[in-house]
Each structure stands twice: as C-alpha cells, then as structure tokens.
Amino acid sequence: xxxxxxxxxxxxxxxxxxxxxxxxxxxxxxxxxxxxxxxxxxxxxxxxxxxxxxxxxxxxxxxxxxxxxxxxxxxxxxxxxxxxxxxxxxxxxxxxxxxxxxxxxxxxxxxxxxxxx
Amino acid sequence: xxxxxxxxxxxxxxxxxxxxxxxxxxxxxxxxxxxxxxxxxxxxxxxxxxxxxxxxxxxxxxxxxxxxxxxxxxxxxxxxxxxxxxxxxxxxxxxxxxxxxxxxxxxxxxxxxxxxx
Numbered sequence: 001x002x003x004x005x006x007x008x009x010x011x012x013x014x015x016x017x018x019x020x021x022x023x024x025x026x027x028x029x030x031x032x033x034x035x036x037x038x039x040x041x042x043x044x045x046x047x048x049x050x051x052x053x054x055x056x057x058x059x060x061x062x063x064x065x066x067x068x069x070x071x072x073x074x075x076x077x078x079x080x081x082x083x084x085x086x087x088x089x090x091x092x093x094x095x096x097x098x099x100x101x102x103x104x105x106x107x108x109x110x111x112x113x114x115x116x117x
Numbered sequence: 118x119x120x121x122x123x124x125x126x127x128x129x130x131x132x133x134x135x136x137x138x139x140x141x142x143x144x145x146x147x148x149x150x151x152x153x154x155x156x157x158x159x160x161x162x163x164x165x166x167x168x169x170x171x172x173x174x175x176x177x178x179x180x181x182x183x184x185x186x187x188x189x190x191x192x193x194x195x196x197x198x199x200x201x202x203x204x205x206x207x208x209x210x211x212x213x214x215x216x217x218x219x220x221x222x223x224x225x226x227x228x229x230x231x232x233x234x
Contacts, residue, residue: 040227041226041227042208042224042225042226042227043162043208043222043224045221045222056221088160090160090162092162103149103150103169103212103213103214105152105164105167106164106222107164108154108161108162108163108164109161110159110160110161111160111161113160
C-alpha cells in the first residue's frame with residue numbers, strides 16, 4: 001500500500017469555485033512534489049518543496065497555489081480554474097537528506113482526478 | 118529536447134508471453150539515475166526500479182528484469198510470462214544530478230501494455 005495519500009480521489013468544480021487538494025506522506029520524507037497529468041501523457045512537474053520551502057515552480061499559473069504546512073503535508077489550492085486544467089493531479093515525496101540536488105526515488109500517491117466544468 | 122524516448126506507444130500480448138519495453142535516454146552528465154514506474158488504470162504511479170549510472174549490472178526481480186547498457190544509452194525492461202495484472206502504462210524516467218535539474222524526473226511518453234487472457 002502507498003504511504004502517500006491524497007484526498008479527494010475525485011473532484012468536480014466550477015470555474016468560480018475555490019477548492020484544495022491534500023497530500024500526506026508517512027515516510028519521513030523532506031521533499032514533496034505536485035504533478036499534473038493529462039490523459040495519455042506523462043506527468044508534468046508543477047512544484048517542489050524541500051524542507052517545507054518552495055524550491056521549484058515550473059511557471060505554473062497563479063490559479064494554482066501550493067502550500068506546505070509541515071514536512072508531512074502538501075496542499076494545492078485551486079481558484080478560478082479553466083476546463084483545460086482538468087487532469088489527474090499527483091503528489092509525490094522523496095527522502096531528500098542533504099537539502100541539495102536530489103535524485104532520490106519519488107514515491108507517488110494515488111492522485112486526484114479533477115474535472116473543471 | 119526529449120531526454121527519454123519510449124518509442125513503443127502500445128504493446129499487446131497474450132498472457133504468458135514475454136514483453137520487452139524499450140527506453141533510450143540522452144544526457145551529458147556522468148552521474149544520473151534511471152527509473153521505471155508502472156501506472157495501472159487506477160492512476161497511481163508505482164515505483165519499480167532505480168538504477169544509477171555507475172551500476173550497469175542487470176537486475177531481476179521476480180518476473181521483471183532490466184537491461185542497462187550505457188554504450189547504447191538504453192535501459193530496457195522485460196516482463197516474463199506476462200499476466201493480465203501487468204496491463205498498465207509503463208514510464209521510463211531520467212534524473213540528472215545537477216543543480217538546475219534538482220528534483221526533476223524527466224519522463225518518457227510511456228508505453229501502454231495490454232495483456233489479454
């Protein structure tokens with residue numbers, strides 16, 4: 001069983017709604033990631049947090065707002081999304097011992113399937 | 118430029134046949150890591166293997182085996198005696214150990230494996 005959990009599993013929202021995706025990992029990892037995956041495509045990196053600090057933002061629109069309250073939790077706040085934002089949103093974590101460049105294995109959660117109407 | 122190429126879009130086999138998934142990568146780094154992930158229809162990315170660039174030893178894990186050849190920049194994956202539960206999309210990924218690539222898994226396009234009874 002995965003030790004990275006994501007809620008909700010499915011989310012349907014309108015373009016004016018505000019919602020949040022939640023991710024929690026129970027492996028003591030210090031790096032956490034958000035990915036977006038469209039159908040029949042590989043995952044695309046959105047954000048990386050290392051030791052609760054945002055270290056990578058892959059030019060993601062501001063309607064996506066990440067938050068890392070502590071080393072085990074990662075949120076993605078959604079506001080004023082567009083239908084093209086409908087996708088599977090995957091959270092991942094990795095050990096990240098040194099705080100520097102990391103090639104540690106990333107472990108993924110089951111994802112949240114988001115539909116924007 | 119695409120750094121990981123999975124030329125096979127879809128492979129269909131009958132149960133108990135062997136199936137080999139090709140992965141060709143491109144990097145100028147001497148230190149890098151290669152990964153394979155499995156994504157069943159449920160959506161979760163399941164980690165299968167991580168291999169560093171200094172370890173060319175092939176690996177076998179149950180019905181899974183991996184052939185890493187630096188001379189041809191390939192990291193191929195074979196499923197022996199395939200089963201219906203092996204039906205999934207398989208992603209090969211590359212991680213380079215340099216600062217500006219920190220935390221970035223570069224995925225191939227994925228190969229859909231369909232195993233029929």
